[in-house]
Amino acid sequence: MHGKPLRRIGEDCPDGATHKSVRQDICILLDRIHGFYESALDRLPAERIPSLTTRLLKAGVCFGFLDPVSNIIANTVSYTPSPEDEIKEEDEIISKVRTNTKDERIFDIPLYPETVDSMTVARRSLEGLVSFLCFQYRYLEKTEALRYLRLAGCDLLGAVALIEQDRNRSPGEPVFNIMSPTTKIALECAALSARHPEPAVLVGVSLSLMSRTVKVSKILGALCCLPSAAVKRLARLLRASIDLGADRKRKRKRGELTPRNAESVEWKPGMHGTFRHTQTLKLLLLGKIHGFYLEALALLPRDGLRQLHHCSLIKGGYCYGPMDPVSNIILNTIWYGTAFPMHQDFEFDFQVDMICTRTLMRIECCSLYGIVAFLRARFSSLSEHGALWHLLLANVDLRLAVEMVQQSGFLIGGTDLDAYKKAAVDSWHSDPDALVKFTTLSLDIEPTKLSHMLAHALDDCTVEHLTKLVSKSSPTKSKKRARLLNKVSSCSEILNKNQKMLIPAIRKKFKADQEFYVRKVNAALNKFSQQTGVDYELHIICGVNPKVCEGSTTYLYKKRFKYEYFHINFLATPKGSDPATTPRELFFAECSNGDNDEEERPSLCLPVLGSSIDHTRCFFCEHSGINIVHPYFGTYNGRRDDFQEMASGRQDVLIQTIISRYEFQVDGMFTLKEDWIYFDPNMDAKIAQMNPIPDWARKVREWGRIF
Incomplete structure (x- = not known):
């Protein structure tokens, strides 16, 4: 497998984030956060419990799994101040919450470690919100996280729902789960980045609130100032939950599975796609394609895979073609092994139990470049970013992606033949002309029967039947490749x-x-x-x-x-x-x-x-x-x-x-x-x-x- 080096997908695509837009996002988000703190202070009985002001400034961050104002109250109440903490006057709290936008340091993303402690609780809250999203989701840059937060009105779960929707989870894939270890770690990282004095307490509070929503909502449901008794009752409730959670955690062993009985986030109405980063789209698609290759490996018979198909798959098992991605991988693998059998002097004399990691990743990458090339050859006005976006929506199914691009108003320009030729060249296929002929010719079998056959684990007899089908229905090598092979009489002409x-x-x-x-x-x-x-x-x-x-x-x-x-x-x-x-x-x-x-x-x-x-x-x-x-x-x-x-x-x-x-x-x-x-x-x-x-x-x- 070889070819000319290509420009990387997305390497010259702007991500939409400029220095000016990032500053604007931060200012708008901070203004929204300042409003949350004003509402929280209106509801906290700071006159009757003076320590609440200090607790808010130190630990009252606005992130968690409730609404931002309730998060501030819960995080404030759950923190026990040390005797050295100075009690602040209520009238000076707002001045310490509000962030000075003339301070250039607040626009650093991320904040420099040495400056975080000097930031206001509002700016530290924003740091925590951004950190949660970036540690929760792969490939999510901090500037992209800012944009999601802005679109969600600085509501953490709203931003999560937007990301989940944008990333187009496949059917059966787990959605965001508050009780998953990934989420717990992301929340702990958010607390650490915001310099919360007790990160473990914040995590415990956030998780316990989700399991005690009825009791907590009775306390926090009223929009008026909370009575002192209600604050103390909330503090006892949160502390009891944290202690109980710690006991359970200590009993858990390494690798022990936890049942998924926690509630997951549901979609909020009226949310639309927000993708700006081509890089993110590309990496998400490569992850999905990797899943298809794992499925294909699982369907191929063990002995055939270890003796023959392992080599054909990493050299010619592309996931594009006239069928679904997994079926295309299997058919292209079988066809490649039939059309281009390995030179007899170089056949493996042992069974292969391991697909080399980098070679598998490369065929996955080549497949993506081929699919993108196909779409852009078929629709000449379709941008690279647009091709990736439609592929994500179509779950990398080329047939469905073509339909979706048409539904988006793009007009078909090139032919299937031209598109497959461009795909074969851009994906580094060893014989593009032969692949185009194979892909565009019909196999001597009913499509529904073939689809049913490829949807289940294959045995050696089925693979043999498929081998005969691809041998009959398509030419093997192109004339150019045949002439090249005639020159190769022995390896002495090729190798030093x-x-x-x-x-x-x-x-x-x-x-x-x-x-x-x-x-x-x-x-x-x-x-x-x-x-x-x-x-x-x-x-x-x-x-x-x-x-x-x-x-x-x-x-x-x-x-x-x-x-x-x-x-x-x-x-x-x-x-x-x-x-x-x-x-x-x-x-x-x-x-x-x-x-x-x-x-x-x-x-x-x-x-x-x-x-x-x-x-x-x-x-x-x-x-x-x-x-x-x-x-x-x-x-x-x-x-x-x-x-x-x-x-x-x-x-x-x-x-x-x-x-x-x-x-x-x-x-x-x-x-x-x-x-x-x-x-x-x-x-x-x-x-x-x-x-x-x-x-x-x-x-x-x-x-x-x-x-």
């Missing part, structure tokens, strides 16, 4: 001496490294089986991040940059089950990087059914730019510590840094060193030509564990 030595050596290393991961996965699966009583068999490993450390990365240098763990995704099937009727399950595991340290660092293994890339957060996987699906519930390294360090200002990494690093890796259409593992002189002559390899032994030595 070092390259000939490198390929078997690197495959030997790949086999050994694969065996390490398989051994670790099987041990984790056995441990999981002991807990559930169901024995599992590995189907395929489909993603590894070997750089996961215990705790925060802040002091990683003290450990000489040693990463104790790796995160891994794999598909597995219950042993003895019927492959045709039993779906393969996607698992996440956290295992140690050592060979014999299972007792010191026990593995964690959890199914991740119903989760996807953008549902959960992991600092290590996002920072490394690796697609790993993490469990919606459960505890793992990378879920909390570094995000807390970022929020508190002790970590140099910024939200934008994580997004940029992640984008650089997942949006990667370039030759990979893993290409030598799958090298085929029939198709990869240019890779050999562009990478002469002066010292093969050194290349192997410098290559860390292959994943």
Whole structure:
């Protein structure tokens, strides 16, 4: 797989946020927040309970899961001031709440760590609101979070609903859940970034309020000034809830699943799409496409996948075509293996149990570029941003996206043939002309029958039937490719001496490294089986991040940059089950990087059914730019510590840094060193030509564990 370097999608697209617009957003939001504090002060009995003024200035932030004014009151009441706290006069409170817009420091996004403490509670509240959204949602820049808050009237749950709606969750995907670990961590990060004196108390208060809405609404429902007795009753209620929650938390064990019995946010009427960042759209689509590839891997038969289809999938298994994305991946994979079989001298002499992580990510990226190219060739006036937006609405289904673009008023310009040709070229297909012919010809089977066949787990007989269909119904190679292959009589014409030595050596290393991961996965699966009583068999490993450390990365240098763990995704099937009727399950595991340290660092293994890339957060996987699906519930390294360090200002990494690093890796259409593992002189002559390899032994030595 090779081609000319393309400009990255969205690299020259303005995000709509300028220095002037950010300042305007901050001023408008602060003005709204000031109004919340005036309303809260009208309802707090500060004359009868003087300490409330100090408590408000220190802890009365306006974020939480109630309306902003109720959040201020609850956060104020729940905080117990220290004896050293000076009691403020009520008439000077407003002056300490209101933010001076002549102070240029308030327009920093994020605030510099050394200036946060000197900010007003209103500005710190805004910092917390923005932080919550950015730590809750992947790929969300702080300037984009400001815009969502402005559209939602500075109401946190209103902004959440807008984001959920914009991101177009697929049917069956979990929506925002207040009790999810991701949400709890985001709220704690919000409290840390706002310099709340007791972040754990704020989190406990916010969560307890949701479980005691009836009692709390009776106290906070009145719009008049609260009686002193009501404030004291609310304080006792909140404190009791926090203590109860702490007891429950202490009883929870690592990796224990929590039932989803919490209430989720419902849509608010009259909300419309607000996307401005092309980068965000692109990353969301790549996450969805990754999910389709995992589905396709789960449907392909185990033996065929390990012996043949693994190579065809990463070289030609694009998700675009005349059917749904998963069916397109399967058909394109089978066709590619039939049309371009690997040179017999380069066939694998062992079964492959692991799809190399970067090669899978690259075919996903190539697919996105192909789909975008198709839409823009079909509709000449459609912008890149518009193509991405319609693809998100259509859940990356090209047929549905075309219909939606037409419904939006765009006129069809190019033909299907031209659009597929542009898609094949832009997605780096090895033989664009052959792919166009295959995609535009009909298979000798009823479409409904084919769709039904591809909607279930395939067995070897079904794949053989599909292989015959694609062989009959379409030409194999284009004339240009056929002429090229006639010139390739042996690998001696393609490879130099070092390259000939490198390929078997690197495959030997790949086999050994694969065996390490398989051994670790099987041990984790056995441990999981002991807990559930169901024995599992590995189907395929489909993603590894070997750089996961215990705790925060802040002091990683003290450990000489040693990463104790790796995160891994794999598909597995219950042993003895019927492959045709039993779906393969996607698992996440956290295992140690050592060979014999299972007792010191026990593995964690959890199914991740119903989760996807953008549902959960992991600092290590996002920072490394690796697609790993993490469990919606459960505890793992990378879920909390570094995000807390970022929020508190002790970590140099910024939200934008994580997004940029992640984008650089997942949006990667370039030759990979893993290409030598799958090298085929029939198709990869240019890779050999562009990478002469002066010292093969050194290349192997410098290559860390292959994943």
